[in-house]
Amino acid sequence: MLLFIALPIVSVIIQSVYAPHEQVIREIENCGVFGCTTSTMVDVEATAAQSEGAPMGRFVGGDIFTDRSHLATSEIGVLWSTATNIGDFLDQLLNLPFYGALAFTLTYTALVTPLSILLGFAIALAVNAIPKLFRGPAIFFSLLPMIVTPLVGALILFWMVDARGILGSVLQALAGDPNLSVKASTPLMWTMLIIYGTWASTPFAFVVYYAGLQTVPQDTLESAMIDGATRWQRLRFVVLPHLLPLTTFLLLIKIMDNFRVFEPIVSFNAGAHAQSLSYFIYSDLSSTNQLLSSAAATSVLTILGIIILLSPVILRTWKSFGRASS
Amino acid sequence: MTTSTAERRPFALQAFLVGFLILWIVVAAFPFLWTLWGSFKVEGDFFSKADWTSALTGPMTTVETGGSMTGQGYHGAWVLNEFWRAVLNTFIVVVSVVTISLTFGTLGGYALARSGYRYVFWILIVALIFRAMPHVTLVSGYLLPFYQWNLWGHLPTAIIVLVAINQPFTLWMLTSFFQNIPKDLDESAMVDGCSRFQAFRLVIIPVMWPGVITTGLFSFLLAYNDFAVTAMLLNQENQTMIPKIASFLGTTQTKGNVMFAVSAVVSATAPLFVLVMFFQRQIVSGLTAGAVKG
Numbered sequence: 001m002l003l004f005i006a007l008p009i010v011s012v013i014i015q016s017v018y019a020p021h022e023q024v025i026r027e028i029e030n031c032g033v034f035g036c037t038t039s040t041m042v043d044v045e046a047t048a049a050q051s052e053g054a055p056m057g058r059f060v061g062g063d064i065f066t067d068r069s070h071l072a073t074s075e076i077g078v079l080w081s082t083a084t085n086i087g088d089f090l091d092q093l094l095n096l097p098f099y100g101a102l103a104f105t106l107t108y109t110a111l112v113t114p115l116s117i118l119l120g121f122a123i124a125l126a127v128n129a130i131p132k133l134f135r136g137p138a139i140f141f142s143l144l145p146m147i148v149t150p151l152v153g154a155l156i157l158f159w160m161v162d163a164r165g166i167l168g169s170v171l172q173a174l175a176g177d178p179n180l181s182v183k184a185s186t187p188l189m190w191t192m193l194i195i196y197g198t199w200a201s202t203p204f205a206f207v208v209y210y211a212g213l214q215t216v217p218q219d220t221l222e223s224a225m226i227d228g229a230t231r232w233q234r235l236r237f238v239v240l241p242h243l244l245p246l247t248t249f250l251l252l253i254k255i256m257d258n259f260r261v262f263e264p265i266v267s268f269n270a271g272a273h274a275q276s277l278s279y280f281i282y283s284d285l286s287s288t289n290q291l292l293s294s295a296a297a298t299s300v301l302t303i304l305g306i307i308i309l310l311s312p313v314i315l316r317t318w319k320s321f322g323r324a325s326s
Numbered sequence: 327m328t329t330s331t332a333e334r335r336p337f338a339l340q341a342f343l344v345g346f347l348i349l350w351i352v353v354a355a356f357p358f359l360w361t362l363w364g365s366f367k368v369e370g371d372f373f374s375k376a377d378w379t380s381a382l383t384g385p386m387t388t389v390e391t392g393g394s395m396t397g398q399g400y401h402g403a404w405v406l407n408e409f410w411r412a413v414l415n416t417f418i419v420v421v422s423v424v425t426i427s428l429t430f431g432t433l434g435g436y437a438l439a440r441s442g443y444r445y446v447f448w449i450l451i452v453a454l455i456f457r458a459m460p461h462v463t464l465v466s467g468y469l470l471p472f473y474q475w476n477l478w479g480h481l482p483t484a485i486i487v488l489v490a491i492n493q494p495f496t497l498w499m500l501t502s503f504f505q506n507i508p509k510d511l512d513e514s515a516m517v518d519g520c521s522r523f524q525a526f527r528l529v530i531i532p533v534m535w536p537g538v539i540t541t542g543l544f545s546f547l548l549a550y551n552d553f554a555v556t557a558m559l560l561n562q563e564n565q566t567m568i569p570k571i572a573s574f575l576g577t578t579q580t581k582g583n584v585m586f587a588v589s590a591v592v593s594a595t596a597p598l599f600v601l602v603m604f605f606q607r608q609i610v611s612g613l614t615a616g617a618v619k620g
Contacts (some may be wrong), residue, residue: 119350126347129340138347140606141355147602147609148358149551151568152591156357159364159372159588166360199353207610231335260460263553266572278460278554285465285558299463306458 098298101275102305104190108276109258109309112197117250119198120205121243127206128213139210146203154267157196189273196264201257205250212246213239252313259306277302358595365399365585365592372588399589403574409590411563412570415481416550419566422485423549424542427492431545432538434493435500436526440509461491461554472559479561487555492548496541499612503537504530540612543605550598567594 127138145153160167161182172180182188216239224234262278275283281298335343364372403409465487472478507530515525557569565573571594574587602609 122346123350126343126350129335129343130347136606138351139610140602141351143602143606143609144358144599145354147547147598148595149553149568149598151551151553151572152594153357155571155587155591156361159584160357160360165372203354211610231339256458259458260462262460262462266553278462281460281462282554282558285462302463303459310458 097275097280098301101277101280104274105259105261105276105278105305107190108194108197108261109255111194112201112258112261113251113254115194115198116201116254117205117247119202120207120250121209123202123206124209124213127210139207142203142206144203145200150200150263151267153200154196154264157192157199158268161192183269186273189268193261193264193268193274196268197258197261200264201254205254208246208250209243212243216242248313248316252310255309255313256306259309260302277305358599361588362592365589366396368396368398368585372585399585400593403586403590403593407570407574407586409567409570409586409593412565412567413593415560415564416566416568418481419485419488419556420546420549422482423488423492424545426485427489427496427545428538428542430489430493431496431500431541432534434497436504436530438497438501439504439507440512461552462558464491465555465558478559479564481560481564484556484559484564484566487559488549488552491555492545495548496545499541499544500537503534503541507533536608536611539605540608543601543608544612546601547598 123142127135127142130138148156157167159165161171162168168180168182171182172178182192220238221234224238229237260278261276262282265274265276265279266282277298281302284298472483477483511533512520512525512529515529516522520528551568552566553568553572556566557572560566560569567590571587571590574590
């Protein structure tokens with residue numbers, strides 16, 4: 001039984017390690033005519049011939065990882081020596097595709113995660129305050145943004161925010177600019193994606209906190225009240241500590257989910273303004289000459305990123321697990 | 327929770343909370359209602375340059391079709407663009423994924439829940455990391471061998487990949503569920519002369535349905551909502567709903583095609599509405615099961 005679960009995992013890991021070696025020839029040629037951008041199609045035949053000889057491609061180790069589309073080590077070196085100040089350097093850095101995607105993914109994760117957790121907590125408090133009769137419908141409507149297919153949910157919002165849609169018109173009226181279009185501006189696009197992200201991931205935080213609120217020990221609350229604790233103090237010293245483990249859990253799940261943000265970018269057609277790591281891989285894979293090696297290299301980097309992001313949480317869990325079982 | 331004295335709030339606070347909640351519900355639900363309403367209009371109304379109210383009243387719709395509501399978008403999507411084929415494919419994929427992953431998940435989850443601790447922990451950590459990986463990442467690993475083995479484009483391939491992606495999560499949920507079923511239950515069955523498998527079949531299966539249904543719901547959602555895997559691994563004929571909708575968008579230049587996408591979106595959302603309506607309790611309990619454990 002374990003085999004059934006382990007095999008796909010192992011095979012994926014192997015493939016993500018091996019795939020970079022495929023089509024390496026083309027990448028190498030690219031580097032050979034460094035600085036010339038029109039060289040992508042030149043060596044297709046050579047690539048085909050060579051890849052027939054060696055199906056996995058030539059082994060190049062880390063070359064793909066360091067080329068311009070990924071870590072771009074040499075470009076960074078050049079930038080570092082030519083850039084006049086740190087802001088200029090960062091500007092140039094974000095123009096490199098991989099770092100641009102990384103920057104968006106990190107911004108998205110860093111903003112959406114806390115926003116949705118806070119908002120979810122507030123909604124949970126509010127739902128907890130209304131009469132029981134209305135809670136069912138309230139939960140029903142709150143769940144919708146999360147349950148609905150991400151691509152579809154993002155599309156719905158996208159249509160509303162279209163220059164001719166209802167939200168788009170409202171925005172134009174507010175800004176007093178009839179030509180305002182979210183599609184055309186990078187900062188607006190980022191904002192929109194982040195708003196969508198918060199909209200879509202708040203319900204999860206809400207549901208978890210709502211369930212957590214049901215288990216807050218009433219005795220402690222009451223004794224706190226007898227001791228003269230104000231409403232705020234009760235929230236601060238009884239409810240919040242009780243919900244702390246849930247927050248850790250939410251952080252873990254939300255970071256995982258937000259880090260792989262992908263569908264909204266497809267829906268919003270935002271590839272020109274904002275790329276996430278997932279979208280970066282996707283566009284590599286779906287371009288006409290499938291850049292398998294490039295996609296796989298990004299994949300490996302993405303996995304590394306996730307491991308780095310999650311390692312504190314996993315370490316904590318591991319420690320507490322060790323305590324629990326010993 | 328009953329409204330104890332600890333819960334009583336001053337009027338201002340209560341009003342603020344209720345107001346906030348109503349605002350949120352509008353934000354959460356309004357887009358869906360708007361799109362549902364708009365899907366019965368023509369494009370000129372749903373995307374109205376002149377006046378946003380025309381999406382509600384539909385003057386262009388009346389001009390173009392004679393009524394204030396029209397099924398044109400649905401006709402275009404379902405009949406002209408063969409959306410029904412995508413729906414059928416989705417159905418096949420979803421049913422197979424749920425069945426297969428539940429079968430493996432129940433057996434595996436039971437085994438894990440009854441085995442030593444350390445071991446379970448590592449499996450779950452792997453499962454967690456696996457869940458954390460973007461699906462596209464996995465697809466890019468699968469793509470090359472699938473080309474070489476000529477497996478690309480078929481429904482079973484996508485099903486297998488989805489099951490593989492889904493499995494760690496299923497396993498995680500079912501393991502924590504089985505851990506809540508007291509060990510005494512199957513141990514006493516075995517003392518009474520059942521074999522391990524009989525104990526599972528006669529004692530555990532009757533009590534496991536709540537957990538299985540919840541997990542099944544989430545498998546369903548994963549398979550239904552997936553875009554990355556089905557978009558990359560299926561060819562044109564075998565497309566499921568979500569990639570199909572995305573492909574409508576590629577052809578939005580022609581007038582009216584956007585409305586095909588809008589009505590397809592509404593069609594794809596409707597089953598989820600029904601699902602949430604009937605299984606709200608299970609979804610909520612499933613979402614929180616992991617949290618309480620974690």
